[in-house]
Amino acid sequence: MSIQQTTAELLQKVHTLSNARRDYFSQLPGVKVLAVTKNQESSAVRAALEAGITAIAENRVQEAVKKYADIKDMTEWHFIGHLQTNKVKQIIPFCHLIHSVDRQALAIEIDNAASKLNKCQDVLMQINVSGEDTKFGLPPGQAIQMARFLTSLHNIRLCGCMTIAPLVEDMEETRPISRELFYLFQEIKSLQLPNAKLEWLSMGMTNDYPIAIEEGANLIRIGTGIFGKRH
Ligand SMILES: *Cc1c(COP(=O)(O)O)cnc(C)c1O
Numbered sequence: 001m002s003i004q005q006t007t008a009e010l011l012q013k014v015h016t017l018s019n020a021r022r023d024y025f026s027q028l029p030g031v032k033v034l035a036v037t038k039n040q041e042s043s044a045v046r047a048a049l050e051a052g053i054t055a056i057a058e059n060r061v062q063e064a065v066k067k068y069a070d071i072k073d074m075t076e077w078h079f080i081g082h083l084q085t086n087k088v089k090q091i092i093p094f095c096h097l098i099h100s101v102d103r104q105a106l107a108i109e110i111d112n113a114a115s116k117l118n119k120c121q122d123v124l125m126q127i128n129v130s131g132e133d134t135k136f137g138l139p140p141g142q143a144i145q146m147a148r149f150l151t152s153l154h155n156i157r158l159c160g161c162m163t164i165a166p167l168v169e170d171m172e173e174t175r176p177i178s179r180e181l182f183y184l185f186q187e188i189k190s191l192q193l194p195n196a197k198l199e200w201l202s203m204g205m206t207n208d209y210p211i212a213i214e215e216g217a218n219l220i221r222i223g224t225g226i227f228g229k230r231h
Pocket residue numbers: 036038059080081164205206207221222223224225
């Protein structure tokens with residue numbers, strides 16, 4: 001199937017799933033589909049944008065910078081990969097939302113780089129809900145302390161949480177992970193921290209996005225479900 005067709009079908013499914021949660025999403029921005037463009041050429045990215053995608057997510061700094069040079073502000077750019085502190089300043093000028101803030105040193109670097117550009121950088125905290133050692137992210141038990149730290153920085157705005165569920169055959173197995181992040185997100189919201197705008201819950205990929213939306217995700221990150229298998 002073409003990128004055009006897979007994207008149209010995906011957006012239709014997402015629309016149906018989010019309609020089923022209309023009451024919940026009336027309190028938050030509706031579900032936004034991010035096209036994850038790792039290993040894809042700029043031409044594939046353009047095709048996804050033409051098919052109705054409104055935001056792009058990259059997980060490598062080099063690729064993000066290169067594609068941004070081609071595509072610029074035709075879309076919104078999200079960063080979802082592990083971020084090294086020495087690369088932060090390359091993405092701040094164009095990054096709409098950084099999903100992968102998982103340590104204080106990284107937050108301080110983002111705050112500094114954003115301050116030099118007179119920008120307030122929107123970020124999510126990445127939480128390692130599944131506890132797999134192959135995954136980055138904060139343990140859930142450290143999330144509140146980190147939320148307090150992030151909201152003490154002036155050039156960062158905490159906007160929500162992100163997690164990566166384990167890759168499993170039966171997507172139903174990811175439900176407890178999504179549900180736990182949803183509860184953590186509610187708990188952080190209830191703290192009413194100053195300078196925060198807690199409105200995004202980033203979870204759900206090609207294999208588990210229907211469950212993630214049922215459990216309250218409003219940012220889903222889709223790679224193979226749009227572009228097909230990665231080479
Ligand atoms: C690659 C990637 C995705 C997309 O994965 P698919 O299974 O291809 O949809 C989502 N989130 C992150 C952090 C990724 O690295």
